[in-house]
Amino acid sequence: MNKDLAADRNRLRNQALLSFVVLPMIFLTVALLGGLRVNVEGGAFVFIPPPLVTLVLAVLLLLLFVRGGLLQPRAWVANHNTPLTNSINIWTLIALFFASAQAFNSVLPERGLLHWLFSFFFLWTLWNNQFSQFDARRLLRSLVVLFGTAFVLKHVLVASLYAPEGTWLQRLTGTLVQGVTLGTLDAPAFGPATGYISFFTLALYITGLLLITFGSNQPADTSQSLVLTRPTEAEILIVDSA
């Protein structure tokens, strides 16, 4: 009996640490790194604030999280929670919103036609997904594919076309593409470190979303969906008084 109580207490402690410390810090780190680029000359930092379209994409993504059951807003902000719990839950949601916006910012080309093409495809995919049947697991898989594809397109394909240190064939292709499209496919060249930062940012973002699963207080075999639920006030009272 005592063993069960101790296990319960540890579970709630870990859950609280994850929900109230680790998750906000992860999402804020994504918000910091999502707009960071490294200049090709001199390696200076360039901070790009999230463009307006990424905020729209982040709203659509949060709606998708709610529809897919990854987030349960009613459990996060509720009358029976203490004001402190509600405040930190709202704060985490804000961090998640900006992390989502910056994750998009990280894989969107900075300017030109490619920026609008990528934005359009993101919008199209997220809008279509609003009307699809989703559970949290499928949603996460779909997000990994979405961000993974955008990452490869931007940081591997497009970056290699415009890299100043690329082979003559790459430079020729880049110049041809730019010429044929009358310069509309122009993309700024950043240092190779930018790709690594973006990869780390996306990995951290997906990790944050996956970690949400550890916040679940449902037994693993009964939960078909991954749901972030915070320790309830009743649970906290029971454990704190024990």
Add this chain to the structure above:
Amino acid sequence: MQHKVVQVSGLVLSVAYAALIVWIYATEPRTFREVATGAQVAAGTYQVDQEKFNSGLSLFRREQFRAARDEWQRADPAQSDARTQFYIAYSFYREGWGRVYNDDNLFRQGLEKANSAIGLSPQPLTIDDPYLQIHTAAELKTELEQGTERSWGDVNPLKVLRTRK
């Protein structure tokens, strides 16, 4: 109780971290060094490198204005010291001043630095340096402004008799 401690510390930590992120995006530092300097300015512990400042001053007195500015820029990388910014503005004035005509580009840069010096100083900035003829940032600003303005006085031949301050 323990749970509340975790909640409060999580909230405090993440709010401080968010403030740091907003500050980084607002100031846009280009290197880790600039991040550190900016943090020193924000914490109020920032100090100008006095050795480099003095080295710049001695170059300024030998009329090596560009070299002096280079030293002062290294002495005050955050561009947050009103006195150093005043001297940089003064070096632009002295380098740009001409008996027949002034270098507008240098005067404009000097004006920018003079404005920056005025903005950085909480009270009217006065520099007690016997080597200088202009001792306040406001006077220097006026001098630089007048130097960039076009007027009929510009064609006055007696203009060549004026002296550099």
